[in-house]
Amino acid sequence: MTAQTVRVELAxxxxxxxxxxxxxxxxxxxxxxxxLADAGCRRAVAIADAAVVSSHAxxxxxxxxxxxxxxxxxxxxxxxxxKAAGEAARIWGALAEAAVDRKTHVVAIGGGVVGDLAxxxxxxxxxxxxxxxxxxxxxxxxxxxxxxxxxxNLPAGKNLVGCFWQPRGVVSDIESxxxxxxxxxxxxxxxxxxxxxxxxxxxxRWLETHVDEITAATPTAVHHIILTSSRHKAEVVxxxxxxxxxxxxxxxxxxxxxxxxxSATGYGRFLHGEAxxxxxxxxxxxxxxxxxxxxxxxxxxxxxxxALGLPIDFANVASSLSTDELLAIMRxxxxxxxxxxxxxxxxxxxxxxxxxxxxxxxxxDVLAAKA
Amino acid sequence: MTAQTVRVELAxxxxxxxxxxxxxxxxxxxxxxxxLADAGCRRAVAIADAAVVSSHAxxxxxxxxxxxxxxxxxxxxxxxxxKAAGEAARIWGALAEAAVDRKTHVVAIGGGVVGDLAxxxxxxxxxxxxxxxxxxxxxxxxxxxxxxxxxxNLPAGKNLVGCFWQPRGVVSDIESxxxxxxxxxxxxxxxxxxxxxxxxxxxxRWLETHVDEITAATPTAVHHIILTSSRHKAEVVxxxxxxxxxxxxxxxxxxxxxxxxxSATGYGRFLHGEAxxxxxxxxxxxxxxxxxxxxxxxxxxxxxxxALGLPIDFANVASSLSTDELLAIMRxxxxxxxxxxxxxxxxxxxxxxxxxxxxxxxxxDVLAAKA
Numbered sequence: 001m002t003a004q005t006v007r008v009e010l011a012x013x014x015x016x017x018x019x020x021x022x023x024x025x026x027x028x029x030x031x032x033x034x035x036l037a038d039a040g041c042r043r044a045v046a047i048a049d050a051a052v053v054s055s056h057a058x059x060x061x062x063x064x065x066x067x068x069x070x071x072x073x074x075x076x077x078x079x080x081x082x083k084a085a086g087e088a089a090r091i092w093g094a095l096a097e098a099a100v101d102r103k104t105h106v107v108a109i110g111g112g113v114v115g116d117l118a119x120x121x122x123x124x125x126x127x128x129x130x131x132x133x134x135x136x137x138x139x140x141x142x143x144x145x146x147x148x149x150x151x152x153n154l155p156a157g158k159n160l161v162g163c164f165w166q167p168r169g170v171v172s173d174i175e176s177x178x179x180x181x182x183x184x185x186x187x188x189x190x191x192x193x194x195x196x197x198x199x200x201x202x203x204x205r206w207l208e209t210h211v212d213e214i215t216a217a218t219p220t221a222v223h224h225i226i227l228t229s230s231r232h233k234a235e236v237v238x239x240x241x242x243x244x245x246x247x248x249x250x251x252x253x254x255x256x257x258x259x260x261x262x263s264a265t266g267y268g269r270f271l272h273g274e275a276x277x278x279x280x281x282x283x284x285x286x287x288x289x290x291x292x293x294x295x296x297x298x299x300x301x302x303x304x305x306x307a308l309g310l311p312i313d314f315a316n317v318a319s320s321l322s323t324d325e326l327l328a329i330m331r332x333x334x335x336x337x338x339x340x341x342x343x344x345x346x347x348x349x350x351x352x353x354x355x356x357x358x359x360x361x362x363x364x365d366v367l368a369a370k371a
Numbered sequence: 372m373t374a375q376t377v378r379v380e381l382a383x384x385x386x387x388x389x390x391x392x393x394x395x396x397x398x399x400x401x402x403x404x405x406x407l408a409d410a411g412c413r414r415a416v417a418i419a420d421a422a423v424v425s426s427h428a429x430x431x432x433x434x435x436x437x438x439x440x441x442x443x444x445x446x447x448x449x450x451x452x453x454k455a456a457g458e459a460a461r462i463w464g465a466l467a468e469a470a471v472d473r474k475t476h477v478v479a480i481g482g483g484v485v486g487d488l489a490x491x492x493x494x495x496x497x498x499x500x501x502x503x504x505x506x507x508x509x510x511x512x513x514x515x516x517x518x519x520x521x522x523x524n525l526p527a528g529k530n531l532v533g534c535f536w537q538p539r540g541v542v543s544d545i546e547s548x549x550x551x552x553x554x555x556x557x558x559x560x561x562x563x564x565x566x567x568x569x570x571x572x573x574x575x576r577w578l579e580t581h582v583d584e585i586t587a588a589t590p591t592a593v594h595h596i597i598l599t600s601s602r603h604k605a606e607v608v609x610x611x612x613x614x615x616x617x618x619x620x621x622x623x624x625x626x627x628x629x630x631x632x633x634s635a636t637g638y639g640r641f642l643h644g645e646a647x648x649x650x651x652x653x654x655x656x657x658x659x660x661x662x663x664x665x666x667x668x669x670x671x672x673x674x675x676x677x678a679l680g681l682p683i684d685f686a687n688v689a690s691s692l693s694t695d696e697l698l699a700i701m702r703x704x705x706x707x708x709x710x711x712x713x714x715x716x717x718x719x720x721x722x723x724x725x726x727x728x729x730x731x732x733x734x735x736d737v738l739a740a741k742a
Contacts, residue, residue, distance in 0.1 A: 011384070016615065043709070085460045092456070096527030099703040099710060124495070127522065127533045128613075151498065156467030162498045163534055242499075244387065332470040338414070339470060 001026050001223055008146065008234040010166060010241060022146060022170040022230045026219060029059040029173045032107070032134060033067030039168060041105040041130070044071045045095065047118040049110030051078040052136050055179045057109045060134055064107070071107075072098050076114050080267045083113050083152045085161070091121045105130040105168070111137035111184075112144035112272065116162070119150030123165030133167045136176035138188025138222075139273050142195075142229035143251075145170050147237040157332060158259055158267070164242055172230070174222050185217060186309040187273030190254075192225050193304055194280060195232040198250045201350030203228055204304070211307045249354045252335060253344040254280030257314065260329040264321045270311075277310035278317055282366055285314075287345040289362050289371035290355075297349055315369035323367055327360055372397050372594055379517065379605040381537060381612060393517060393541040393601045397590060400430040400544045403478070403505060404438030410539060412476040412501070415442045416466065418489040420481030422449040423507050426550045428480045431505055435478070442478075443469050447485050451638045454484050454523045456532070462492045476501040476539070482508035482555075483515040483643065487533070490521030494536030504538045507547035509559025509593075510644050513566075513600035514622075516541050518608040528703060529630055529638070535613055543601070545593050556588060557680040558644030561625075563596050564675055565651060566603040569621045572721030574599055575675070582678045620725045623706060624715040625651030628685065631700040635692045641682075648681035649688055653737055656685075658716040660733050660742035661726075668720055686740035694738055698731055 003025025010018040023035075036044060044064050048057035053075060064071045074094055076082045095104075106129050108118035115133050122131035135145035151162025177185060196204030206224075207214065213221035233251070240248035258279030262270055270278070284298035302312045311317075318326065331339045341358040365371040374396025381389040394406075407415065415435050419428035424446060435442045445465055447453045466475075477500050479489035486504050493502035506516035522533025548556060567575030577595075578585065584592035604622070611619035629650030633641055641649070655669035673683045682688075689697065702710045712729040736742040 013382070013613065085456065085463070089456045092525055092532050093527065096525050096531055096703070101703075101708050101710070102706075103708055120495075124532050124534055126531060127520070127535055149498070154463055154467050156464065160467055160497060161463050161495050163495055164498055242384065332467070332472075335473075337472055337474055339472070 033063035037067040187271035190273035404434035558642035561644035
């Protein structure tokens with residue numbers, strides 16, 4: 001399977017073109033050095049998740065060094081708790097210690113945690129270093145590594161601090177998924193189903209008819225999934241880079257509920273994709289409750305998610321949590337305005353809309369499985 | 372004296388015009404509320420230096436509330452030590468606590484410390500809040516409040532962490548300068564002399580012939596100084612917003628030495644402008660040593676700085692510090708590339724150039740007053 005690229009088209013910034021390529025292929029980590037050298041990089045900081053240092057990051061570092069790029073490796077502990085202000089400060093200090101200059105590139109190797117954290121550090125160190133995203137998890141390859149959202153969590157909420165900072169390029173090696181635990185692979189599929197739900201009914205149907213190949217993670221199926229997802233993400237980001245027109249907000253389908261479930265459970269119980277799966281199940285039910293879709297559409301989404309091994313029983317999850325707390329978290333969601341509830345909801349398979357001023361009572365009913 | 376505006380022209384971002392006005396006038400703090408209300412602001416966070424809360428910030432907050440804008444006041448301790456990661460984290464937490472949403476505007480009231488810190492917090496909270504700069508010191512009015520540089524210090528160096536984040540507007544009330552200690556007023560004049568040196572010989576001559584009015588801080592002189600300085604800063608920023616073409620770097624004339632003096636003395640001995648004055652004196656001597664200007668030009672600059680009450684005896688300062696440490700700090704200056712020494716140096720009165728690869732021996736000679 002030859003590597004393929006998806007272009008993320010972006011408006012220029014004072015003459016410089018900020019558009020970049022996502023490269024999807026098999027066994028392409030060894031090509032990262034050449035890619036960066038061609039982009040003029042002579043010095044790099046490789047920030048990697050501790051879990052992928054020996055399996056993937058060392059390949060990238062070797063490739064960078066072979067291309068004549070002096071490389072400082074920095075390891076980040078696995079897990080969401082690394083996406084914190086203290087960890088950003090530690091890495092800022094390490095960059096200062098190494099006398100990193102503005103021409104140094106940052107290379108982020110790992111999943112969403114490392115991509116978001118390293119992206120934020122790159123965005124803010126000496127007012128901006130070039131950053132390359134080398135996602136090694138499915139959720140990062142199909143979603144978080146693309147589009148320039150960087151950030152860290154605060155105790156009060158996920159991703160409350162961050163910047164928009166586009167990478168110079170994204171390299172998605174489907175081979176890195178081989179070392180991924182099954183639960184994490186499944187988790188990544190939630191965002192994939194999301195693209196079908198929000199803007200691609202044919203892709204949704206392809207997913208429905210290829211469940212076996214997908215759960216077996218055949219290279220052909222995985223390649224198709226990553227490439228299609230990358231195209232969707234790239235198109236949406238190109239059209240609304242800074243989430244100002246409302247278009248990019250459609251990517252948050254399922255995420256308002258998901259963030260509430262993650263936050264109320266201390267980020268320790270669900271993987272992000274699992275929370276998104278629960279969140280999409282809840283959002284579809286809310287859309288039913290509001291008469292926007294019929295029950296069959298919600299059930300069809302539920303069936304696909306469940307077939308892919310993803311959790312959908314959000315009511316059971318909600319029953320163990322405080323509804324007031326869930327509502328309070330949703331009200332202070334980044335997308336919320338003046339504490340009003342705002343959701344991305346489907347109107348049919350392959351189409352969603354951003355809906356303001358949702359009645360809290362409807363949300364309460366949905367969470368209590370009364371809708 | 373009627374208020375006057377200077378426009379900072381910036382490239383648009385996906386259709387939205389990011390250009391903004393600097394308003395310079397007398398007694399205009401009371402107009403801030405109307406300005407923000409006209410810009411659609413309904414909720415604000417007023418981040419103020421503790422030293423100006425009763426003198427200026429309360430006026431601004433009253434004006435915001437009178438315009439129907441719900442305002443959360445946040446106080447920041449005076450002094451450079453507030454420009455730190457811990458203080459940013461404290462304010463992020465306060466914004467989360469107050470459930471601040473993306474439509475909330477930040478209003479920064481104070482000098483460079485509050486402007487840079489509040490600007491950084493605004494740039495990074497929920498990936499960007501609108502920010503208004505209300506500078507109450509001369510150095511902030513003529514320089515730091517304009518142009519979108521935000522940042523915090525690390526133990527290893529000043530402004531090592533930050534973003535470019537343009538304000539929605541700048542309001543410079545010359546009346547706020549009345550409460551400014553004389554030493555701080557003088558400190559602000561260093562950046563004013565800098566504009567003369569780097570791009571405006573006639574203004575330099577005007578400064579030379581108006582030393583008495585300037586040191587007496589007559590409203591007419593101060594108004595002319597702030598307006599002229601704002602125009603220069605606005606023009607340079609418009610032409611090179613992100614310091615990519617090298618043009619904006621001319622604003623750093625004197626600053627490579629200045630940052631080294633500030634850092635080596637633990638940021639406690641000199642006000643920023645005093646360090647800049649020493650730095651310009653040193654840079655002019657370095658330019659002499661390299662045959663770029665004659666001694667008379669350096670002496671003319673020294674005479675003006677001294678007449679305005681600013682320090683110029685950098686050799687005396689350097690003699691109490693380690694030359695190796697000063698050089699090490701200058702090598703890791705944000706503007707440095709690959710540890711090479713890089714300075715902005717005059718070629719004549721009213722013109723400077725960015726010069727790479729300066730021989731460290733020349734810098735050592737200058738610091739030892741051997742040049």
